[in-house]
Amino acid sequence: MNKKIFIIGIVSLIIDQVSKVLIDTFLEPDQVIVIVKNFFYLTRVGNTGAAFSILEGYTLFLIALSFVCIILLFKLSKDFKKNKTTTFAFGLLVGGILGNLSDRLFLGIVRDFLKFKIFEYNFPIFNVADMCIVIGVILLIVSMYKGEEHGSKSRKYR
Numbered sequence: 001m002n003k004k005i006f007i008i009g010i011v012s013l014i015i016d017q018v019s020k021v022l023i024d025t026f027l028e029p030d031q032v033i034v035i036v037k038n039f040f041y042l043t044r045v046g047n048t049g050a051a052f053s054i055l056e057g058y059t060l061f062l063i064a065l066s067f068v069c070i071i072l073l074f075k076l077s078k079d080f081k082k083n084k085t086t087t088f089a090f091g092l093l094v095g096g097i098l099g100n101l102s103d104r105l106f107l108g109i110v111r112d113f114l115k116f117k118i119f120e121y122n123f124p125i126f127n128v129a130d131m132c133i134v135i136g137v138i139l140l141i142v143s144m145y146k147g148e149e150h151g152s153k154s155r156k157y158r
Contacts, residue, residue: 008091016099016128046109066101089139092132098131
């Protein structure tokens with residue numbers, strides 16, 4: 001993994017952890033602050049599961065899965081062309097995984113706090129690490145569509 005991916009990962013991890021410390025400092029558990037009424041809220045919750053609270057209570061499994069994902073990312077990053085998109089994608093993925101992994105290792109839960117209500121649907125509460133992971137995956141999908149992994153033929157469909 002190259003130096004830029006490492007730096008982006010560390011910066012993402014720091015932003016995630018600082019945001020969680022700020023929420024822990026200024027909000028009580030389950031307290032809700034309205035940012036944009038009927039749309040965006042800050043709330044402090046703990047999640048023992050993964051996305052959408054799946055695998056709730058399987059903390060050890062999720063810790064092991066995080067380590068496996070980091071190892072796979074190191075290997076996978078070698079298969080992609082080194083450009084801004086893939087570098088940023090891998091950096092975000094590393095930072096996001098490490099952000100949630102550190103919560104699980106040191107707290108036993110992942111701290112979530114971003115809550116959106118979209119068309120009367122209460123979207124699952126998430127955090128900066130989750131955003132990094134989602135954006136990283138989307139960027140890798142775009143890179144794959146553009147045929148930016150080494151040894152592959154262009155995946156552009158016309």
